[in-house]
Amino acid sequence: MKQLFPPFEIPALDTRLAAQLQHRFDRKTKPLGSLGQLETLAVQLGAIQQRLDPQIVKPAMLVFAADHGLARAGVSPFPAEVTPQMVLNFLAGGAAISVLCHSNQMTLKVINAGVNADFAPHPLLIDRPVAKGTANSLEAPAMTPEQVRQAIETGAQIVHELADDGVTLIGLGEMGIGNTSAAALLMARLTGESVAACAGRGTGLDDAGLARKVAILEQVLARHPDAIAPLDALAALGGLEIAMLVGAVLAAASRRVAILVDGFIVTSAVLVASKLAPGVLGYCVFSHCSGEQGHRLLLLHLGASRPLLDLGLRLGEGSGAALALPLVRAAVDLLNRMASFDEAGVSERSE
């Protein structure tokens, strides 16, 4: 598949500014490095925003939802109807992500990227379906090249509008029965890891169900031997929500918007985006390590050996990303509000 046009330009992060930010943190009234990963996080936010006092403005959680033809092959213990049902639950405020966005003062936006249902207008809904679900990747490429292009552009456009509105940080989440399979397929194809290392229990498969899922995913990979380049792999194996997530990641990085990455599925979209533009990784905050088999290994492939949280979450929706927002807020507040040794008149180490 041809390169995306126009290409996304991802600004390189300024290492000199990062050093200045770390110096600012080093002058605070604490032993050097004692705020651990919170220091790295604040420095990253400052480098992303190109300022010594990074700000979290209008944080928004984008949950992309779509259906998967592969779900018909029996790779998930839940029926595909759950995807539209959960979209309604997000909109009504009853889902985990609804509650977490409420708890952590994050604006929730639910994007219909390609759910097999029609929705009435709702203030939280961005209704931009590319299709009513993907094709079954056991039989055909999940998406056409045109669908992939349209999904990436839509995801990008949504983020551009938020950036125009002054948003400086987005969380990314997803909903789509069967999408741990699409994510595992992308991981296997783009990292070379075995399907067994990439595929997990998803919404709760038992041992026999997992063995069946692995066998099906191996058949899917064998069905698409030429889908090796990132956009070709995305078209053959991915999902409409994953493709929109790829566009969202590329656009966010191009606009210097920080990205709170959720679990296994969102990370698979980051993997695809990073193959198109490696610079996106500097804009990603990996919020947590999911309990889904494959996520830790996928994070390692992306150089993210220490995600912020490790709570055994295996939900998706953006739940881990929403839970990590208070840590990002704390990191930025510490950098911006702590006194330095000079300001507080505290003595520095004597040896």
Ligand SMILES: Cc1cc2ncn([C@H]3O[C@H](COP(=O)(O)O)[C@@H](O)[C@H]3O)c2cc1C
């Ligand atoms: C009620 C319910 C709520 C969810 N919220 C997120 N997911 C998660 O589970 C799905 C992926 O797992 P699999 O590949 O096994 O289908 C995705 O929709 C994901 O977001 C849910 C799943 C269910 C059943």
Ligand SMILES: O=C(O)c1cccnc1
């Ligand atoms: O890690 C995730 O994102 C995940 C894991 C299981 C089910 N749904 C999502």
